[in-house]
Amino acid sequence: MAKINDNYLKLQGSYLFSTIGKKVREYEAANPDKKIIRLGIGDVTQPLVPAVIEALHKAVDEMGIAESFKGYAPDLGYAFLREVIAQKDFKDRGCSIEADEIFVSDGAKCDCGNIQEIFGLDNKIAVCDPVYPVYVDSNVMAGRTGVFDEAAGQFKDVVYMPCTSENAFVPELPKEKADLIYLCFPNNPTGAVIKKSELQNWVDYANKNGAVILYDAAYEAFIEEDDVPHSIFECKGAETCAIEFRSFSKTAGFTGLRLGFTVIPKALKLDGVSVHDLWARRHGTKYNGAPYIVQRAGEAVYSDEGRKQIKEQIAKYKVNAKIIAEGLKEAGYEFSGGINAPYIWLKTPGNMSSWDFFDLLLDKANVVGTPGVGFGPHGEHYFRLTAFGSKANTEEAMRRIKLL
Amino acid sequence: MAKINDNYLKLQGSYLFSTIGKKVREYEAANPDKKIIRLGIGDVTQPLVPAVIEALHKAVDEMGIAESFKGYAPDLGYAFLREVIAQKDFKDRGCSIEADEIFVSDGAKCDCGNIQEIFGLDNKIAVCDPVYPVYVDSNVMAGRTGVFDEAAGQFKDVVYMPCTSENAFVPELPKEKADLIYLCFPNNPTGAVIKKSELQNWVDYANKNGAVILYDAAYEAFIEEDDVPHSIFECKGAETCAIEFRSFSKTAGFTGLRLGFTVIPKALKLDGVSVHDLWARRHGTKYNGAPYIVQRAGEAVYSDEGRKQIKEQIAKYKVNAKIIAEGLKEAGYEFSGGINAPYIWLKTPGNMSSWDFFDLLLDKANVVGTPGVGFGPHGEHYFRLTAFGSKANTEEAMRRIKLL
Numbered sequence: 001m002a003k004i005n006d007n008y009l010k011l012q013g014s015y016l017f018s019t020i021g022k023k024v025r026e027y028e029a030a031n032p033d034k035k036i037i038r039l040g041i042g043d044v045t046q047p048l049v050p051a052v053i054e055a056l057h058k059a060v061d062e063m064g065i066a067e068s069f070k071g072y073a074p075d076l077g078y079a080f081l082r083e084v085i086a087q088k089d090f091k092d093r094g095c096s097i098e099a100d101e102i103f104v105s106d107g108a109k110c111d112c113g114n115i116q117e118i119f120g121l122d123n124k125i126a127v128c129d130p131v132y133p134v135y136v137d138s139n140v141m142a143g144r145t146g147v148f149d150e151a152a153g154q155f156k157d158v159v160y161m162p163c164t165s166e167n168a169f170v171p172e173l174p175k176e177k178a179d180l181i182y183l184c185f186p187n188n189p190t191g192a193v194i195k196k197s198e199l200q201n202w203v204d205y206a207n208k209n210g211a212v213i214l215y216d217a218a219y220e221a222f223i224e225e226d227d228v229p230h231s232i233f234e235c236k237g238a239e240t241c242a243i244e245f246r247s248f249s250k251t252a253g254f255t256g257l258r259l260g261f262t263v264i265p266k267a268l269k270l271d272g273v274s275v276h277d278l279w280a281r282r283h284g285t286k287y288n289g290a291p292y293i294v295q296r297a298g299e300a301v302y303s304d305e306g307r308k309q310i311k312e313q314i315a316k317y318k319v320n321a322k323i324i325a326e327g328l329k330e331a332g333y334e335f336s337g338g339i340n341a342p343y344i345w346l347k348t349p350g351n352m353s354s355w356d357f358f359d360l361l362l363d364k365a366n367v368v369g370t371p372g373v374g375f376g377p378h379g380e381h382y383f384r385l386t387a388f389g390s391k392a393n394t395e396e397a398m399r400r401i402k403l404l
Numbered sequence: 405m406a407k408i409n410d411n412y413l414k415l416q417g418s419y420l421f422s423t424i425g426k427k428v429r430e431y432e433a434a435n436p437d438k439k440i441i442r443l444g445i446g447d448v449t450q451p452l453v454p455a456v457i458e459a460l461h462k463a464v465d466e467m468g469i470a471e472s473f474k475g476y477a478p479d480l481g482y483a484f485l486r487e488v489i490a491q492k493d494f495k496d497r498g499c500s501i502e503a504d505e506i507f508v509s510d511g512a513k514c515d516c517g518n519i520q521e522i523f524g525l526d527n528k529i530a531v532c533d534p535v536y537p538v539y540v541d542s543n544v545m546a547g548r549t550g551v552f553d554e555a556a557g558q559f560k561d562v563v564y565m566p567c568t569s570e571n572a573f574v575p576e577l578p579k580e581k582a583d584l585i586y587l588c589f590p591n592n593p594t595g596a597v598i599k600k601s602e603l604q605n606w607v608d609y610a611n612k613n614g615a616v617i618l619y620d621a622a623y624e625a626f627i628e629e630d631d632v633p634h635s636i637f638e639c640k641g642a643e644t645c646a647i648e649f650r651s652f653s654k655t656a657g658f659t660g661l662r663l664g665f666t667v668i669p670k671a672l673k674l675d676g677v678s679v680h681d682l683w684a685r686r687h688g689t690k691y692n693g694a695p696y697i698v699q700r701a702g703e704a705v706y707s708d709e710g711r712k713q714i715k716e717q718i719a720k721y722k723v724n725a726k727i728i729a730e731g732l733k734e735a736g737y738e739f740s741g742g743i744n745a746p747y748i749w750l751k752t753p754g755n756m757s758s759w760d761f762f763d764l765l766l767d768k769a770n771v772v773g774t775p776g777v778g779f780g781p782h783g784e785h786y787f788r789l790t791a792f793g794s795k796a797n798t799e800e801a802m803r804r805i806k807l808l
Contacts, residue, residue: 119408
């Protein structure tokens, strides 16, 4: 008789953003006259930039003509895209990453969720707390964790690394043994960043202990300060211990277009086996490449025109981050983030629980944010706001929050 | 210390089509003057139909304007697409499948590869032999099989169901216990189809034994005979034992656009747990939806204009299938398929091995096909040709094959 994967039964509730979506839909149904402002899920609101739109139209036209029609894409991505990524995101920053170390995909969420497959079930994972739920949930599903400990609010057999205001939301090196270490900087949900010298400590630790760092750099485009690394491969020795995830979602507003990539250096080997080859095999067997038209859109992001346009787009989101920061300051909230990241991480007033604050904000201000505890127990009493709304909505949301 | 998933080391060689690609590239490099015709990998060659191109341009324009811009798609697909699929592919054929039982994805290969995740590692899988490699390889990677038995040419702890000319390439019900049964009709690679009454036997068997049928109907659009079911849900009781995979790749030439869907009825439960809910959770955690513009392209396939155009496109591929069939007949080959399917399955001449015939065809006729043994040991001495080339290329390939 067929049996389910009962690791799925260990998962808690539904995926955080599905729960939020449900709560909001229910509130909307009960209050059809209220104008809700969403500063919750990290979705962008600005349209695709003209250079991208133009590239899409051009590629669509190619698909309509036999001579230029494209069938299956190369599993690992078109050379035109992998080469421009290697040059502009890595070589231009002094990182020696080659085009064939880049795996183009339909987004960093998929890659972050799927990467654990190529590692054995007996690896111990380490994650920040709070943390983007996908890292933990994908490992729970695979059976790489124990059951959920209700009292602790955490899964057993996972190393949680607390990120609190005391350590400026940058975790200490784990004291317990950890094999696969998930790091995300600029951080989701806290908006914190890590300095290059601090990240170098992690790389050294991983190389010394034979650990692999799974480095999520999806928010890299928001970095504006000089001593903040854009890639883990800016650190010495990262090519033997790190995998990096990148996304076009927040860089260029591709959340609805789906494009990302993963960097696995050929020098990364475990017990003599190339991790790069395992991921190539996984892609070849279970994936069929990102759409040609979307890869052309990704290429346009790197053109001079495209770069200029997405820079302007990100600048607009940063104005929103400033509006949120100033509003919170005026209203007397404690918060961090929002400088090299699109996320603002605030302390709930009066030690209110994250979900109580969610309900309060939805009910009294008609503003949707993300409860910090949804990202882990150390996110309790915190709350995430994003800078991805429109300017008018962000201003209106802050006006309402100040009135609370 | 981090460890790899050593199930990957059980995999044999590289993925079949990667190996073929490599052989062809090497031959091309050594013989730059030869004009190679590809009738190997099942990739289409005709451009996207005008209705699809129009829908893509329209959707691209929407993405360039703030008011109509779309960010993250619903994880499970846009309602506009799920509803038209439910109506036209299922309800119109008398299958009671609802829109919320349809999960839109970036293609059937991904879904076929990922579906095993939601089932326990202790399930025994049954596959046809020969078989599309993804079903077996994805289970090898997960650790649901034993090691590869060199002598048998098969993985241990897998139930292989021989498909031979004796059973018209439709397997017998398995005598051994099997929990997850992969079936594909119209079949890749043999081009065989199953009659509705025969498929009903499988559904009855699965319901009786608590097995789940993973039914790959990617080639459904090629069915032209009346007693051949387009969906397993045409069979009574399939909603409690079957999952169906569909693809836009061969239906509408979307191999480079990436769109497919999986149908999981809500009535399918294992030990009281809804399989539909598990897959929804998987999608919510590890997937972020197919691109909006591609889902609009999928919708256009179901418009009156779109349907007419893709029907004409498939008719052209069927002309190629006839050209291949007639050519093989003239040249004295034994073969089957090519009527309700884009694949022709031929017996190699003089009991030649599949790879020897591959090399001969590449070397002497500069035609690329797929060695039958690449799909399993019962594919040895067979060879797959596809009808997806251009008419001129198909004619030229058959002219050359006849000269062998």
